[in-house]
Every structure is written in C-alpha cells, then in structure tokens.
Amino acid sequence: MKYATYRHEGEIRVGQVSPDGLSVTPVRVAGRPVSDLHDVFAGAAGASGAPVALASVELLAPIPRPRRNLFCVGKNYAAHAKEFAGSGFDAGHTGAPEDLPTDPIVFTKAPECVIGHGAAIWAAEGVTDFLDYEAELAVIIGVGGRGITRAEAMRHVWGYTIINDVTARDWQKRHKQWFMGKSFDTFAPMGPFAVTADAIDGASLDLSCWVNGERRQHANTRDLIFDIPTLIETISAGITLMPGDIIATGTPEGVGIGRKPPTALRRGDLIEIEIAGIGRLGNRVG
Structure with a gap:
C-alpha cells in the first residue's frame, strides 16, 4: 500500500493513496483520524471515509518530523x-x-x-x-x-x-x-x-x-x-x-x-x- 501525510483544511492527516494516484482516503485507528505514520506501523490502522483529491491537499513528508536523526x-x-x-x-x-x-x-x-x-x-x-x-x-x-x-x-x-x-x-x-x-x-x-x-x-x-x-x-x-x-x-x-x-x-x-x-x-x-x-x-x- 501507498501512504501520504498531508494537510487538508488546516488538519494534518495520514491517508492511503488510491491505486490511480488521484486521491487519498484518511486512515483511522479506533475511529479517530491518524496524523502520524507511526500509528500505521502497529498495523491497527485502516482507511475509511470519503476520499480526498490529492490535487486539493498539501503533501508533507511521510514522516514530517522524524523522532531521531x-x-x-x-x-x-x-x-x-x-x-x-x-x-x-x-x-x-x-x-x-x-x-x-x-x-x-x-x-x-x-x-x-x-x-x-x-x-x-x-x-x-x-x-x-x-x-x-x-x-x-x-x-x-x-x-x-x-x-x-x-x-x-x-x-x-x-x-x-x-x-x-x-x-x-x-x-x-x-x-x-x-x-x-x-x-x-x-x-x-x-x-x-x-x-x-x-x-x-x-x-x-x-x-x-x-x-x-x-x-x-x-x-x-x-x-x-x-x-x-x-x-x-x-x-x-x-x-x-x-x-x-x-x-x-x-x-x-x-x-x-x-x-x-x-x-x-x-x-x-x-x-x-x-x-x-x-x-x-x-x-x-x-
């Protein structure tokens, strides 16, 4: 799977990128939106909700602020x-x-x-x-x-x-x-x-x-x-x-x-x- 970290309507989110690369679907853990890719590493996250067009979001680095060098x-x-x-x-x-x-x-x-x-x-x-x-x-x-x-x-x-x-x-x-x-x-x-x-x-x-x-x-x-x-x-x-x-x-x-x-x-x-x-x-x- 392919993931993106992005800013949309003032919120930072992690989403799953669609196969055609045109949209991203927010990732959630226990029903709450995920804003950090680290939450995905545990394996409990899943994409759900309405997809958002990638053209309408600001792409950030997948891990915008790594925890270590x-x-x-x-x-x-x-x-x-x-x-x-x-x-x-x-x-x-x-x-x-x-x-x-x-x-x-x-x-x-x-x-x-x-x-x-x-x-x-x-x-x-x-x-x-x-x-x-x-x-x-x-x-x-x-x-x-x-x-x-x-x-x-x-x-x-x-x-x-x-x-x-x-x-x-x-x-x-x-x-x-x-x-x-x-x-x-x-x-x-x-x-x-x-x-x-x-x-x-x-x-x-x-x-x-x-x-x-x-x-x-x-x-x-x-x-x-x-x-x-x-x-x-x-x-x-x-x-x-x-x-x-x-x-x-x-x-x-x-x-x-x-x-x-x-x-x-x-x-x-x-x-x-x-x-x-x-x-x-x-x-x-x-």
Whole structure:
C-alpha cells in the first residue's frame, strides 16, 4: 500500500493513496483520524471515509518530523564512490580514487531538515558555495531491534520512501565530516509517498534524478555496494533501531561535483527524483 501525510483544511492527516494516484482516503485507528505514520506501523490502522483529491491537499513528508536523526550511507554505489573520491571534495578519502569502501560509511542528518514534496530547498547563498543533490532510496523501519542479522533484517522493514540528500559540499570538505554540510535547514526533501515493503522490491528498484528536466542520475538498487540487509545488520549491531527510523541507502553516480566542470545548484533549479513504485519527489531551490 501507498501512504501520504498531508494537510487538508488546516488538519494534518495520514491517508492511503488510491491505486490511480488521484486521491487519498484518511486512515483511522479506533475511529479517530491518524496524523502520524507511526500509528500505521502497529498495523491497527485502516482507511475509511470519503476520499480526498490529492490535487486539493498539501503533501508533507511521510514522516514530517522524524523522532531521531536520519541514518545515511555514503559512497554506496561504486561509480559514485569513484566520482566523489576524484572530485576533491572527499576529505576523508586516503586511497586511490578507484578504492571502494570495505564497510558501510554511516552518518546522520538532523531530523529538522526534513521537508515535503513541493517545498523549497534553501539556497543558502552566502553560507555555502556548492549546493548539491543526491537521489536516494530510503528504508523505513517498522519493527525495532538491536543485533539484527542479515537473515532477519527485512522483517524489520515497514516500507520505503525517497530522500534527496541535499549537501553543502564545501562544508562537507572543510569540516572533514558530513553532519553539518548535510543538515542545513530543508536539506532532506522526502516523499512524496511511503510504500509498504510488500508492494515493491527494495532490492531491485530503478532510481532517476533530473535537474531542470535533464536526467543526471540513473541506477538500480541492485547496484548498491552494501545491500539493505547489510546496512540494517551494521547499524543495529550496537544501536537499537526503532519504528520510524529512516535509513537513506546512498546515491548513484551523477551528482553535481562529478560533472565536468562541477555544477552546483542555483536558485530556481528544480530537482526531481523518481523511484519505481514510490513516485516522483520534486523540489525547487528557493
């Protein structure tokens, strides 16, 4: 099933998206409307009532304010790992550009930087000199746990959404860690929908990103260096995962710093990310 979190007539609601993608039916638990996707993870929620046209609502991020930092994975597609290592912005890379990570590189983004489909990405003019995009599949944890094995990992996945891991590359390089340059306000567009794990195969999804209509990124999640079960096993080895935790699985080749010459985002640019079975996330730099 596909879910949306939206604002309609001044109220925030969670709804089930119709198969044709044109309407959303409010989700209820014990007869009351649901305003938080966390209520759906328990499995007791059901859609009922009159559907509302999606064109008449404001789409928010599926989880507008995550309860914890977003877990993110760096350099998890081979071609992107090489383009980043050779870009001059990867202050932490010490080997040859073709050297790939031997273990998942995990960092976090602050939860306050999440915005929804259609919301503006802050240009941060005067703060950063190089604003960049990163199209990513995000995993939503439904069942928490610590010490989760690869064999059991997918039982802990509730579903998936899309994240644009917006990055201030100069901050990422200068501070030699990734938290600050990736956690500016509005730097985590998410959505437009969340899709349950039984509806799509997260291990084989086409992902594409366009900037002003030009396709910049295209890959399939089959190309991940570290697959979803490995990421869950690695993170949960010492950190208890909780329902609603979000894991952004990494971006493929084609980001702005990998272009020749490198091309930063500018005010007015439109970034659109599409993942098969989830939808298309669009945000303009403002």
